[in-house]
Each structure stands twice: as structure tokens, then as C-alpha cells.
Amino acid sequence: MSISLNGFKIELSAQTFKAYVQELPNNQEIKSIREALGSEWFSYWREGKVYGIPNVTTVQTPFGQPEELVCNEHLQLLANRISDLLPSIFKAYKPLKYKPFIFLAQKEEKELVSAITNKIKGLPEIISSFKIFPKYILEPKIFAIHNDEAGLGLFLRLKTSWQIQASLTLLQSEGVDLQNLYVVRRSRVQGQRRLVGRIDRLVNDVVHLSESFDQIDSINEAEVLLEGSKASFSRCLKTILGGRYANFESARTEQESKLLIGPAVDTTLDEMRAFLVSKSPLNIASGLEGMIGSRIEVINTQEYQSVISASSIEYCFDAARTKRHHYPWVGIDKYGPFSRENFSKKTPEIIVFFPDTAQGAVEKFIWALHHGISIKEIDEYGYVEKETSRYTGGFAKIFGLVNPKFTLQPIPWFHNTNKPPATVYKDAIEQVLAHREVMPDAAIVVLFDTHERLPDKMNPYLNSKALLLMAGVPVQNILLSKISQPHKELQYTLQNLTVALYAKMNGTPWTVDHDQTISDELVIGVGTCELSGSRFTKRQRFVGITTVFRADGNYLLGNLSKECTYDEYPEELRNSTLSILQEIKNQNNWRPGDTIRLVFHAARALKNVDIAEIIAQCVAQVGEHQNIEFAFLTISHDHPFTVLDKSQRGIVKNSIRKGIYAPERGTIVQLGRYTRLLSTSSPRLMKRPTTPLPTPLLIHLHPQSTYYDLTYLSEQVLKFTSLSWKSLFPAPDPVTIYYSDLIAGLLARLSNVRGWSPQMLNIKLRASKWFL
Template identity: 30%
Template structure:
């Protein structure tokens, strides 16, 4: 496996001894110095009580009342700020979007061109340069992490756009903010959506406070892709679409493996040739991108696929979930009840026939649909046979239209039928449409129907009309995922994830979040979901109760969930106070010191005397890209997907506290236009008392294979993914009239993965 990473190490050459100034640290004074001496000095807080200034011009002298000589070769902590400033001086002729990280508009050929295209419609490359460090064998290596992407701009104010006949009404607009740094392009603030045009003013709705109106000469149209492309079509008429298609292909080059690698290599080579200054008399040496044959390349491994258990004895195992289910059946086959399900189907009346055909395929399977090139049916068994169930009782309840009221009426008819018949529904399957996603949550039939059934402890499985319309050759894949999620929502256990045999009792707690709003600029409701799994008898079990609360309440709810889980598991597994206990937290955000201190206090109050904890931030957004030069691509719609993309299971150890893990790699991409798969960055909080990043990274990867939502691997561990889903679903349900969050918090449905 020939790998490279978009990280170019740097070193320093020349006269590396510089005279610097030092003075007592003061926050306001530091800000003043940076503003007054931006062109001649760099400043850095150095420790708790002092700050250092370094002259960056030959004629400059230290400003601090204490002067000292610093050897840059030995004091590498000053390199990032010196390197960043040097790059600004070197590349600052290009317009800059931001300084940290450095984002510059590309100097190459524009990504959209036409003789009649107005110059205020632009699509260009944006180069991002981050100053970062990695650690190899305990040695800190500083360098540049480079990336490139496409960005669209509409630079004309709205008065010019109106004169040109551009579509303005219904679009969002921004205003420019005063420039803080003259070297940086002015920032824009989104202020509202255009409802009407009155003279030289725009009348806005869904607006920020104080922006019910804005002058056309002060407003800028938001350059979202659909808005930008609408303006291009308006400007070029019939020629617009061919120009846009060519532009999309040019932009695609920046996200594809070969194109991205080529651009990044060119950026690094350009900087390398320019020998950026470090300080007067010295300069940085920028080395080529790190390749796996280099001595400084991070330690790497392909994480072994985790074993899935399909029976309590552990004798039935597989590392492929689909094959394991077909061969062995679900983990809880002998104890799952009821075997004969009562299922309510809610669908639009005009679609009853199509839905009926779909439900038959779902329940009984599609044995005649063979996988191309192989002699087996991907969904030949069907839901009933796969999960060892009896033939269910199915009733249809028809919605007279697509409104939330029509769906609500049909759902209540289903509940009335159950009440009158003296039974309860085990499951509701609801036909929805992709278009429902564009509706506000409070009027979305998906959330309306879900809220009605969940209040009566009935799990809901929705199916999009668009999915039902797939050709059978594609539908079988969706059926696989659908059947798995449905069984889990019923309270079934498809499989368990085998845990490593350890002395310590282990709990893994995941935090995810989601925000919802009735409008883009309206008040947001943010929820945090909490998922807990624990090891028992060598396997990982999902806690029988999920939690989701408003963002401001999550620290308290996290402590309550942790306390409840520890007390329950300790009683069930007969923990002693001296037993070794390990707590692992996966979070959507970095942990605060105060949160860690509160958790430490809780474990002390519970009488756990031998506890270690790992606090992990699993971050999808970071500057690192990994290339696998042995990956030639896989056939897919539109060409070849994943060229140069890293494989799932790859793990790179960047430092004692950071790892890159590829949860979804080149094989998991759906089409050629999906671009490069990116690893997730796993960051361990320094206050963690369990620090084995190899163990923690492997464990996080294993949890990405433990999803009961889909048979293919998840792009994140279920601890994060499930928590995100809990928060997302709860945020949507909160907008529905008469929704009662206690239905999930205290109802029986809260003890099942209702959110899948």
C-alpha cells in the first residue's frame, strides 16, 4: 500500500538566532500590539504570565522590556506563526478569504468561462493552507497541510443584479461587514430573504433583527450553488447549461483524487521554490508531501474487521453482517417476540397499489433478482424469512393527499382500529416522499405521523416513494437496509459486536447533536443525543434507554445517564468497588475541562475507586487528506469512483493524542462524483486518564460496523451516529403540535432504537 498525506514537513535554515522581546501578559495589551505593529512584529502568548514579540523586518527591534536570544531550531513552537506570516507575505497578492487557516483565491484558470459571462459571476479554486504538526517517535514535526476546493462568488451588489434581470426575490442576501484586517477580503453577514423590491430597497422576511429592509446597493446575493447557477442561466440563456456542465467538470477535478493531489503538489512546490522567510537571516525549507516510504510517515495499520455475534453462545460469528444474518439468523431468534406481527401501512390513497407491491417484496423477498455477475439473490429471503418470523397481519390506512393533516387522519384511523379490536400495532410502515424534506418540520407528514405513533409506543419505519420506484436491481440494496432497521426498531437484536477480552468493565458513551429551525435565520432549537453501549460477556450491548435533551441541559443529562447506566450495570454484573472500570466518551465537540471535572466527581461519588476515562472528539472537519496510490478506482455510475482514495480500515497515528481513521473509504462511495473519501480525526483530550490511542481508534472503528440502521458500514461509530439521529429526530418532533417528549423519555418506545 503506497500512501501519501497532504502534509509537507518544514525545517529552518540560516542564521536561526533571533533577538526577541518579552513582557507580562495582558489580553488587551496583546490585542493593541498586534494591531499597531502588524507589519513589523509577531506576538505570541508564552505561558500563563508572559508574551513574546519577534521582529520580522531587518530594521525591527524587540518591544518587550526584557530581551532574549531565541534559537529557532530549538524553539520550534514559534514556527507556526512565523510560517503563517511568511506565507501571507509570499502569497498575499492573491485575495485572501481568511488568515488562519490561510485561504486564498486561486491564480489558475477560472472554473467557469464564457465571453458573455459578467465578471461579477465567478467560480474559482480556493487554496487552504494550515500550519499543523504531527509526532513521530516522540518527535514533533511541523509542516503545512494543504487542500483545494471550488467556490462561487457573486460580487455585484443587488442594484446591479436587478438591472441585469437577475432573479432576486425569494433568495437570501448578505451585507458586508467592516474590514478588521485590510489584507483580508471583507466578511459578509447573511441578513434575510428577499420578499419584495420597493424602489432602491429590498424588503426582507426571515431576517436578522434590524434588517427588515436593506438598500439594494448594499446587499449581495448569497452565492449558493443553485442561486449562482440560476444567475448563469439567466445571463447566458441557452448557452448557460453547457457552460455550467463544463464548470462542474472543472470543479470536480478539485475533489477527485488525481486532481486534488496534482493541485496540492503544485502548491507545495511553488512555496518550496520561494523559500519563505522565517525571520531576518533565516528561511523555511518546505519538504515534499510525506509518503509512506519516508521515515517521518506516521505509524499505520489496517484495522482488522470486527467479529459480529449471531447467538448468545458466541459460536456463530461473521465479519459480514448480511451474510451472518442469512446464514445464522438474528442474535435473539429464540427469544424475540411477537413472531406474528401486526403492521399498519399508511400511504397515499392514489399509491395504494404500488405500496402493496413494495410491501410484498419487502416481506417475502425478491428471489428472482440476482446480483450481477453472481449466482445469488441479494434479497431473496425477505424480511419474514431472514428474521425467522411468521406471516404478519397487515392493514392499510389511506391518506387523502400529501398534507400532514391527511397523514394524521390516516394514522389516527389506524390507532382507532387497534383500540376497537383490542390489540396494539407492533409496527407502522409509512410511505413518504423526498419532497417532504423541504417542508418545515411542524408540517412535515414524516414527523407528524411519527409523533402520533410514537406517543402510542408504536415504532415507525418510513419509506420514500422514490425508493419504492427503484428498479429491482437497485431496490434489493435498499431492502437490505430497511429490513435491518425495521427489526431493530421492533426491539430485536440482529447481532452483537464482539468485545475485546479485558480486565476492565467498559462503558462507551456517545454524544451527537442536531439543530432545527422553522427558517434559516429564525431561532434554532439544538438537541444533544446520548447513546450508551457497554461490554458484557465479551460483547457490546446497546443501553435499553436512549436520551436526548436541549443543548443547554446536556451536561446534566449526561451525568444522569452515566449514573443510571453505571448503577444498573454494576448491579447486573456484580461490580465491586475495587474493580477496574473504563469510561470512553465519543463526542461531536471537544470536551471542556469543567465537563471532565464533573464526570470525575460523579465516579468518585459512586464509589468507583479504580476508574480511567478517555474523552474523544471525533471530528469530520479537519485539514488532512490521505491518498492511496495503489487505488486505481472502482467502476461506478459516471465513471470510476474513489481513485487514489484510502481504504476503509486505514488508521494513521498522527501523534500521542490524534489519529486518522477511515470509517468509509473508496469502496463505500456511491458514484464517481463523490470525490475523495476523507478519514475522521480522533482527538484525545489531554486530561484523559486512559491514553491508548491504538486501542481507542480500533474500538471506534469497530463501532462503525455495529449499526443496525444499514448493512453497509457507517461513516462514523454508532456512538456518534445514533446520537446524531436521536437529536435530529427529537428536534424535528419538537416542532409538531401536541408532541410530548416524555413519550420517548419515559415511554416503552424509548427502550428501543426508535430513531433508526
């Protein structure tokens, strides 16, 4: 390995510097102090004090008392000071944001759409008003590759900024449906938001809004542009380009890869470093300068390992952990699922709802699902050489079931095409459920592809799912285009579908290897869902989401808290956590003196809510008679760091190399005493050569934890990325985070369905993976 980060060392010219310090216990007053000091001073508040550094040689407004500060004791202050200096280095660039410092490429040859129009001839003229610019994000950060050697680095991220400069009238004249897209201001004064509102309609140069900030009902078209989101691009360009859209997207992906794949990122880092060196030194404070140094490399020494490779993950298919395999489907096909012996629904009934106009295709699909499919490899003489199907056994044989029953229930679509699809599906399903004494164990809902994209309120899948979940029936949807695939593609669809379906019926397809050295170990995901679904209304309705797993990945339960306001959430989190921990304590029979390890995963911090503190109090209360080892981790892809492995040459597929400089899955890099970077992807997992360099997971251990082995905890996070039963491939996040995101996404969408209630999710479906 030859590991480096996406940043440059900042070398300080002295060990101390002069700053001016004033006591300020209440940080709410810092705004008025900054207004009084104006541009003469840089100011920074921390732990009851304001630190000031003059921006000019002679100040007119005095501030604080001079103090000589030690650099290594005030690295966060220095990082903020350097961030404040960045605009003066990039004077030629208009900042999109100051912290972190964000700006766009200015050279026209770096704009992506113009490169596409040069490559694909004859595109409509309006395409030139769509722009994709490289976006640069610079952020000073503290890093400590070795425990006691903290330093400052300037880190660079590369993204893209999408813009639509065409007028709304022109877009509408091209046939684009503008309803429900968002508009932003062309220019704004200080204090104004850029985002204005959501389009209802455009009439006579006036944009009428269905939602907006500040209760604006309408705005003049000349004042706004369509928001340059990927959703806006997709809708506009699909309409304008029609059948040529796929070619455009392919070209866009290729152009974007020239910016975001490993070698491109590496080249940009070298170019940025050369530019920054030419602007050095940075005048940080009186007597203190900062020089841009070398790229940050992560090198192991004989005394200390800063980067390690986790062991490859083995999937387990029995409680004794004797049946193992490195690939989940091969293991299931060979041994059966982990819960094969004790699965309580050996003869499940699965009801299949489908449009009556697709009955033939559905019957063929269900036969293949039930009995398996055959794909013969034929030699040049027409003789069968071997069976190549990856789904030969069928659902019953592979998953150890006995005579599973598939009940086909057509939706009367042929005579009701004039009605809303959601109404047709809902009425038919209600009628079926009303005449049943015993509910099925699961349902499959088949949809037309066009129906899947309907708004939530009118979406037949969401309306069907809401109705069936409230009846205690987990649901698996599938599109008509998927069930009609050739066998070569269908085999993989069936693999993913059957794993998810088995898990939804409370089955456990696989777990991971885990050595149990203590009485009990649980891994608990803590998440939230905001239910309004609006970008404009104040977020008021929250639901807490908790998922509980054994350390081997066995899913124990999921819990949804009561709906609450943001202010009520801390108390609701406390109550639900206490309830869950007490339930697990009783269920797992914790005894006095037992050593119990509780590992909590959360995706993000909430403003003014110390989740770790609340969790720690709950753990102490429930485990007062046990020896509790407690760790609280925040785990996120949203951070400024990237890892490159310069020794990684990638792999060749179809004569094209992919994954150059992408670290292997399981690479763990120390970033600080409490922080690690974990690579969850790899060249082999990257889908195509144009896939951008993967972003690692940032794992941060809360200092209040009582279990500190970050290597063990990072390896556990890696194992939990392999426990998603939505697909046979590892998830980008551990399932503690990933499942919470899936639940949150579905809850937010289901809340738009009339009559929906999540009550059954905490009762009959508590152990079901209904959200897969």
C-alpha cells in the same frame, strides 16, 4: 503501502530563536496589547505569557524582555508565526480568511462553470453568473509521526467556493423562488458580518428579510447577493435549466473531480510545494529561517510503526460469536439477526399509512416486503439459469419472526388534495390511534416525493413522525418512488428498510467481533443538539444526547437531557452522565474490584466547556469501588489533514478506474502522541470515479484519560463505523457520533412541529433506534 500526507516539512535553520516575552496572566488583555503594538510586532499568548517577534528591523514601540527560546519547546508559537507570514507570500491573492489562510484560484481557466458552459452548448446566458472556484486552505501544524520527533508542517486542503453573481431581480425574473434563501453583502466594512439575512420577499429593489442579524428588516438589493450555497445553486439551476439540470450536475461533478480526486490532489500538492520553495526561506525571527522541505511521508522502520492496517471487520450474528460473516446482509440471510433468539416482538404489528391514491403500489410493496421478491436470470434460450434476488426470504423468514402483521391504513388524500398534506396525514393518524387500545410495534409512512421537500412545519412525514413517536411508536418513512422501483433496485431498498425497521423495534441486526478481557466495557457517545434552527438568533436551547453501547456494538440505550441554556449545559451534562453511569452500573452488576473500561466519543469541543473533565469526574464518582480504565476521544472529519497512498491503483468498474491514491479502509496513521488518522473509506466503498479523495477521521485522545492504547481505540472506532443499522454500508463516522448527529438533526426539525414533545423518547423508546 506508500503513505503520505497533504503537507510539506518546514525545516528550521536553527535550534533556538530570539523572542520578546511579557507576563500576562489574563489573555482578555491581549487585544489591547496588539492594538498598541500595531503592525510592528507579531504577538502570541500562551500560559500566562505574551511572546513578541518584530515584523520590522527597527521597532518604534518597545515590548517585553528578550529571551532565547528553544524551537522544539515552542512549536505552536512558530506555527502561529508562520501562519502570520503566509499573506506576504501570496500577495497577489485576496485572503478570504487569515487563520487558516484561505484564498481562491485567480486564473479564469480554473473556474468550473465556464468549463461546463464550454462543454454543454446552448445554456442560458445567466448561467455564466454562477461561479465555482478552487479554494486553497493552508495551515501550519505540528506533527509527530514518531512519538518523540515533533516537527512543523504546512498542510494544504482543496475545496470549492460557490458564488452567484446575478442580481436577485434577474433570478426572480427567471422564475426562481427566492423565499427562505440567504443574502450576503457584496462588500463589507471592518466589523460587518458578510451574512445579512433570510429572504422573505423582493419588492421594488428592496429585499425584505424574515430573519437577520442586527434586527435589519430590509436592505437595498444593490447591496447584497444570493449566498453561494449548494442549496441556492440547486434551487436556482433546477428552475433555470429544467430538464437540463441533471446534465449540468453531471458535468459539474466531472469538473470538480479534476480538482479533488487523488491524482489531482497529488498534482496540486507538487505545484504548491514548487511555488512555496520559490518563495523560501521564510524569515520567522531574528536568526531563524524556515525552508519548505519535502512532502511528508509516513514510513515504518524496524524500530517504530507509524502506519498500520487494522484487521478486516467480521460481523457477528450470535452471542457466542460463532456465526460470522464479512458482509452484514449475507450473514443475516444465512444466520438471522444477532437478537433472533431473544427478540421480544416475534409477532409484531406494523401499521402502514399511505395516500389512498397509491394503494395498488403500496399493496405490491408490502407483499414484497413480507414475502420476498424473485429475480430470475434467463439464458439466451429463455431458460431460467438461477435466482439472483438478494431479498428472497421475506421479512419473517430472514429476521426470525412469526406471522408479522401489516395493517394497511389509507390516508384520505383523493378528496383532500386542497388541504395541507401535513393536516391530512395528522388528522387521519390521530383518528386511527384514538380508536386503538394497543399501539402497533412500528409504523411505515409512505410519502409522495414532492411532500418530502415541504418545510418542516408543513411536512407530512415530520408531523406524522411527531404524533407517532409521542404515542411510543417508532416510524419508518419511504417515498412512493422508492416502493415503485423495479425489483433489481427494490431488493436493496428492502434490505436497508428491514434492517432499520427491525432495529427500531429494539432488535439487534448484528454486532462486531470483540474479545472481552475485562469485566465490562462500554462505549458512550456524547453529543449536543441546538434547537433554534436559526443562523441568526443566539443559540439558547440545548439538549444533551448520550448513546450507550457494549464494546461489541450492542446498543443499550439513548438518553436526552432536559432542555437547557448553554451556561446550564455543563451541569446538565454532569447530572445526565452520573444518572446513566449509575444505571449501567446497576444493570451490569459492577462489583467492587471489577475492571471496567469506559470509552467516550465526542464529535467536537464546546467553547468554554471541558467535557472531558466533567466526564472524568463522573466516572471517578460512580466507579470509586471499581478499577476504571477511562478514555475520552474527540473524533472528527473537520481538520486539515488528508492521507494519500501512492501505491493504491484503485479498482476498475465498468472499464473506469476509481479510488486511485485512496488508502484502504482501516489504515491508521500516527499524527502525534495522542492523535491518529483513520481511513474509514476505500476504493471499493467509493461510489464513482469522480468521488473526491476521502477525508480520514481525526482521533484525539484527551491527556486526562487513563487508558492510552490508541491502536486499540482506533480499531474500535473503525468497528463502530460498521455498526450503523441505517444502511448495510459502513457509516463515515462511528455510530457513537453518527447516531448523535441523526438524533440532533431530527430533534431540530421536530421542534418546528406544533405540539411536539420528546418526553416519550426517554421512556418507551429509550432502547429503540427510532432515529434511523
